[in-house]
Amino acid sequence: xxxxxxxxxxxxxxxxxxxxxxxxxxxxxxxxxxxxxxxxxxxxxxxxxxxxxxxxxxxxxxxxxxxxxxxxxxxxxxxxxxxxxxxxxxxxxxxxxxxxxxxxxxxxxxxxxxxxxxxxxxxxxxxxxxxxxxxxxxxxxxxxxxxxxxxxxxxxxxxxxxxxxxxxxxxxxxxxxxxxxxxxxxxxxxxxxxxxxxxxxxxxxxxxxxxxxxxxxxxxxxxxxxxxxxxxxxxxxxxxxxxxxxxxxxxxxxxxxxxxxxxxxxxxxxxxxxxxxxxxxxxxxxxxxxxxxxxxxxxxxxxxxxxxxxxxxxxxxxxxxxxxxxxxxxxxxxxxxxxxxxxxxxxxxxxxxxxxxxxxxxxxxxxxxxxxxxxxxxxxxxxxxxxxxxxxxxxxxxxxxxxxxxxxxxxxxxxxxxxxxxxxxxxxxxxxxxxxxxxxxxxxxxxxxxxxxxxxxxxxxxxxxxxxxxxxxxxxxxxxxxxxxxxxxxxxxxxxxxxxxxxxxxxxxxxxxxxxxxxxxxxxxxxxxxxxxxxxxxxxxxxxxxxxxxxxxxxxxxxxxxxxxxxxxxxxxxxxxxxxxxxxxxxxxxxxxxxxxxxxxxxxxxxxxxxxxxxxxxxxxxxxxxxxxxxxxxxxxxxxxxxxxxxxxxxxxxxxxxxxxxxxxxxxxxxxxxxxxxxxxxxxxxxxxxxxxxxxxxxxxxxxxxxxxxxxxxxxxxxx
Numbered sequence: 001x002x003x004x005x006x007x008x009x010x011x012x013x014x015x016x017x018x019x020x021x022x023x024x025x026x027x028x029x030x031x032x033x034x035x036x037x038x039x040x041x042x043x044x045x046x047x048x049x050x051x052x053x054x055x056x057x058x059x060x061x062x063x064x065x066x067x068x069x070x071x072x073x074x075x076x077x078x079x080x081x082x083x084x085x086x087x088x089x090x091x092x093x094x095x096x097x098x099x100x101x102x103x104x105x106x107x108x109x110x111x112x113x114x115x116x117x118x119x120x121x122x123x124x125x126x127x128x129x130x131x132x133x134x135x136x137x138x139x140x141x142x143x144x145x146x147x148x149x150x151x152x153x154x155x156x157x158x159x160x161x162x163x164x165x166x167x168x169x170x171x172x173x174x175x176x177x178x179x180x181x182x183x184x185x186x187x188x189x190x191x192x193x194x195x196x197x198x199x200x201x202x203x204x205x206x207x208x209x210x211x212x213x214x215x216x217x218x219x220x221x222x223x224x225x226x227x228x229x230x231x232x233x234x235x236x237x238x239x240x241x242x243x244x245x246x247x248x249x250x251x252x253x254x255x256x257x258x259x260x261x262x263x264x265x266x267x268x269x270x271x272x273x274x275x276x277x278x279x280x281x282x283x284x285x286x287x288x289x290x291x292x293x294x295x296x297x298x299x300x301x302x303x304x305x306x307x308x309x310x311x312x313x314x315x316x317x318x319x320x321x322x323x324x325x326x327x328x329x330x331x332x333x334x335x336x337x338x339x340x341x342x343x344x345x346x347x348x349x350x351x352x353x354x355x356x357x358x359x360x361x362x363x364x365x366x367x368x369x370x371x372x373x374x375x376x377x378x379x380x381x382x383x384x385x386x387x388x389x390x391x392x393x394x395x396x397x398x399x400x401x402x403x404x405x406x407x408x409x410x411x412x413x414x415x416x417x418x419x420x421x422x423x424x425x426x427x428x429x430x431x432x433x434x435x436x437x438x439x440x441x442x443x444x445x446x447x448x449x450x451x452x453x454x455x456x457x458x459x460x461x462x463x464x465x466x467x468x469x470x471x472x473x474x475x476x477x478x479x480x481x482x483x484x485x486x487x488x489x490x491x492x493x494x495x496x497x498x499x500x501x502x503x504x505x506x507x508x509x510x511x512x513x514x515x516x517x518x519x520x521x522x523x524x525x526x527x528x529x530x531x532x533x534x535x536x537x538x539x540x541x542x543x544x545x546x547x548x549x550x551x552x553x554x555x556x557x558x559x560x561x562x563x564x565x566x567x568x569x570x571x572x573x574x575x576x577x578x579x580x581x582x583x584x585x586x587x588x589x590x591x592x593x594x595x596x597x598x599x600x601x602x603x604x605x606x607x608x609x610x611x612x613x614x615x616x617x618x619x620x621x622x623x624x625x626x627x628x629x630x631x632x633x634x635x636x637x638x639x640x641x642x643x644x645x646x647x648x649x650x651x652x653x654x655x656x657x658x659x660x661x662x663x664x665x666x667x668x669x670x671x672x673x674x675x676x677x678x679x680x681x682x683x684x685x686x687x688x689x690x691x692x693x694x695x696x697x698x699x700x701x702x703x704x705x706x707x708x709x710x711x712x713x714x715x716x717x718x719x720x
Contacts, residue, residue, distance in 0.1 A: 053081045053088055061279055063172065064112040068120075075104055080113060080120070080135075089113060091120070091133055092143050104131070108170035110177050110190055111136075117192040123167040123179065128154075130167065130188075134197050146197070153201040158184060167201075173224025174252075180222050183207050185231075207231060208248050208257045221270055225282045231257060232268065232280075234296060237648075241597075241616075242314055244709060245294055245307045261419045262310040265291035272299045303617075307709065312417070315672045315706035316617070410657050411645050413668055413677060414475065415712040416446065423475060425715075428645070428666050428677045429658060430692055441480055442473065448711045449497040450553075451650040454718020457483075457497055457510070467491065472503040476719050483510065483528065491524065491534075496649065498553040500575075503528050504720075509575070510534075511560065513550040523550070525575070537572075539584070552602040552651045554609055561609050561626075567600040569611070569626065589613070590624050590633040603651035605642050610653070612644060612665065618687065618702040621665065621680055638682055639663045645714045652714055660693050668712060669705045671697055678705050 036048050057069040057079070065084065071077045080089040094104075104122045111118040113135045121132035129149045155161045158181065170179040170188060177188040187202040207220070210233065221232040229250040237243045247268075248257040266284040273279065294307040297319070306315045412425040412434075421443060425434045445461040456473045470483040470491060481503050485491040494512040501508040512524040526534030550562035550570060560572040567589030589600065589611070597616035602609065609626040611633060623644075624633040643661050645652045647668040656662040669678040676689035676696065687705075689696045 053079075053086075060107050061109075062281070063109040066109060066112065068107055068109065078120075080109070089135070092145060094122075094131070094145055096131070096145075096147060105166075106168050106170055106179075108172065108177060108179075110172065111175075117190060119190060119192065119197060121170070123170060125166045125168065128166050130199060132197065132199070134192065136192065148199060150199070150201055154181060154186075157186065157201060157203045158182075169220060169222045171222050171224040171229075173229045174227045178204060178222060178224065178229065180207075180220050185222065205250070205255055205257075208233075208246070208259070210246060219272065221268075221280050223268070223280050223282050225284070227252070230268075230282065232270070232294065234270070241599075242296065242305045242307075243648075245296075245314070247294065247309060260309060263292045263294070267291060268294040269297075270294065271297045308706075312709040313670070313706045314709060316703055317672075318703045410661075411652055411654065411666075411714045411716050413647075413712065414451075414715045415708050415710050416442075416448075417710055418443075418445070425475075426677060428679070429661060429690055431676045431690075436475060439473075439478065439480060441471070446711055448649055448713045450499060451647075451713040451715045452499065452652075453502040454716050454720075455499075455502055456713065456715065457499055459497070470497070472499075474718065475715070476717055483526075491526075494524070496551065499528070500555050502718075505529075511550075511553065511575075513562075523572070551600070554602055554604040554651075556604060556607075556609060561602060561604075563600050563602045563611075567598065567611075567613070569602070571631075585631060587626075587631055587633070590622075590635065601644075601646050601651050603644055603646075603653045605639065605644065605653035610636075610644070612646065612651075618680070619700070623665075623682070639665075647713050650713045650715075652716065654716070658693070660690065660695075666714075668714065669702060669707045672704050672706050678702075 054069065057071060057077075060068040060070055062068070065082060067081045067083060069079045069081055076093050076095060078091040078094055080091070081087070105125050106123050107120070108122075109118070109120050116136045118135040119132045120135060121130050123130060124147075127147075127149070128151050129147050131145055131147050133143055133145050135143070150167060151161070154165060154167075158165055165182050167179045167181055167186065167188075170177055172178075177190060179186050179188055184206055185204045187204040189200040189202050191198045191200070208231065218233060218235040221230075221234065223230045223232070229252075231248045231250070233244070233246045234242065235244040247260045247263075249260050250256075251258050265286055265288050266282065267286060267290065269281045269283070271279040292308055292310055294309060296305040296307070297303075298305070302319050304317045304319055306317065307313070308315070410428065412427060415424045415426075416438065417424065421438045423436050423438050425436075426432070427434075442458065442460065447459045448456055449459060450457040454474055454476060456475070458471050458473055460469045460471065462468050467485050470485055472481040472483065473479070483503075491497075491512065497510060497512040499508055499510050506529045508528040510524075510526045510528060513521065522536040522538040524534055524536050550564070553560060553562040555561070555575075558574045560575045562570045562572075564570055564586075569585075569587040569589070571585040571587065573584070590613075599614045599616070601612040601614070603612070604610075611624045611626065613622045613624070614620070623636050623639070625636050626632075627634055639653075639662070641655050641662050642653055643656050643663075644665045645654075646665060656664075663682050665680040665682070667678050667680070670676065671678060671689050674689055674691075674696065676691065678687055678689055680687050684698070687697075687699050687701070
């Protein structure tokens with residue numbers, strides 16, 4: 001591992017205020033701990049030093065220029081350390097009931113210790129109390145901890161308070177302290193006088209309503225910086241894959257949350273922890289090439305998820321194996337001798353460079369320049385200004401017009417860009433991109449449930465209706481067909497829906513699995529062309545376990561194949577028979593790389609049903625074929641002339657239109673640098689990208705790739 005410099009004793013690395021830094025501790029053989037500094041954009045480069053005040057302690061945060069330190073895992077001894085003055089404040093042992101430390105959640109320092117109202121406090125989920133210590137005007141030997149219950153105050157603010165309503169994620173904003181409590185933001189009003197500390201909880205605002213959150217785990221992050229208050233929601237799917245990241249900023253005038261479309265030259269860093277909820281920090285005005293990201297470090301400290309807020313993609317990268325688990329972002333700290341003044345002067349000089357003369361170029365010349373721009377570059381050029389918009393009209397396409405012969409018949413990766421009102425299509429072989437405007441009826445929050453036959457089944461959020469609307473959409477013809485959702489048996493709440501044939505066919509049927517009571521679940525079935533209401537086939541919960549959601553359905557004749565969350569195959573024979581509940585089969589997944597983070601994908605290939613099993617980050621891929629006679633899985637090593645195309649909600653298989661695509665599995669992932677679509681070759685056992693017919697990058701797993709946060713899926717072109 002590269003180590004550019006090693007600093008010891010009083011020396012510190014030349015930290016730049018324009019670059020985000022992390023620091024962790026590494027224990028050496030002589031029991032002396034080194035602090036290791038990393039940059040987020042280059043974690044393999046290390047700067048090492050030894051800070052005596054940190055030896056034997058871990059870092060819980062950096063607020064108001066002070067580092068919060070504690071002993072781990074006991075969390076009894078806490079202290080505050082100022083990296084500028086080297087002052088350290090030792091807090092008294094934090095021992096609560098029965099002489100044992102309490103289960104502490106999140107820590108907050110209301111003000112710098114010399115502020116007259118400064119306290120350090122923790123929220124406790126188990127006892128629903130606040131534990132605080134007054135700092136201002138007190139000598140170390142007179143500091144004490146106080147444990148205060150807040151439940152009665154919370155009940156006066158929120159009706160029907162239960163165990164899920166507790167304070168967490170406290171943060172400072174504009175001289176005030178705020179915290180989360182389930183769906184609410186609470187103001188923590190702290191008043192300090194000569195004799196006591198009074199803490200009052202006040203209502204502030206609710207959280208943004210997010211319609212399409214799944215049933216999986218998610219984290220709330222509330223972060224204040226200066227006068228700005230941010231809210232971030234992070235959602236994971238059933239295998240702990242980062243699925244969605246939303247970021248909002250509070251408009252203090254209208255008291256409304258506003259979704260952020262771009263972080264520009266700012267970043268967030270969030271560390272997920274198993275013993276605590278998380279640690280977060282915000283850094284504005286960093287180097288321009290590094291801005292615009294929300295970096296999320298997983299609980300094991302091994303994987304960094306980097307969300308690009310502007311283009312709504314998530315890149316994953318592996319942290320060095322030697323990186324310890326505890327991290328701290330250092331942009332709020334100031335070290336002596338860190339050359340900040342020099343960095344500031346250099347950056348100011350750079351900022352004073354002459355303004356670009358791009359906008360002085362005539363429109364016809366701009367038009368010539370745009371001919372060399374494709375995909376995201378094209379959209380960015382159009383969005384730059386009115387002149388660029390006029391010089392670069394929107395690219396449109398129709399059946400074969402301007403497209404390669406291959407492209408018009410091969411599945412494309414389709415992405416809805418909600419903020420720009422654009423739908424993009426990416427050619428998996430050549431990487432070409434095409435765009436259309438999103439129809440007015442589909443502008444807003446939506447979820448893609450299924451893609452087949454060139455049609456999408458979309459659920460659209462309807463804020464004024466009791467139930468969301470469902471539509472079929474063919475983006476190639478622009479045809480939108482509404483699916484009735486009312487009647488005696490309304491559409492159930494389900495995480496996925498699918499259909500058996502194009503909606504133009506009289507045989508098209510819609511299926512939706514869901515829970516109906518504590519002991520049963522069922523599959524909702526509705527024939528699209530019939531005026532008759534839908535009906536439900538009911539199953540006992542024991543048939544499917546705790547999660548009845550069916551994934552990646554595949555239809556073979558009159559039979560429905562689908563996967564349960566644990567990889568078991570659910571086979572429902574004669575789906576149109578209302579008594580089909582007595583003719584269903586559950587088949588265990590084959591022996592493979594199974595584990596808590598294993599992904600399963602089901603797809604119909606020719607006349608067979610195939611199962612693709614993939615480890616968490618694609619380290620291993622296996623393919624199996626289902627034997628309809630023995631009801632068992634058989635491993636296969638080749639797809640022949642076929643390809644498999646996989647996304648989070650759709651799996652397709654077709655005969656390859658080009659020899660270079662045969663025997664490969666395409667994913668809805670892009671290479672982080674080239675932005676080419678990633679595929680897995682069963683012949684080489686590795687991942688690749690292609691440029692035209694030339695195979696490019698070769699790698700072993702998904703590190704160094706990224707995926708979309710916007711609604712996306714694979715779709716087969718169809719102009720009928």
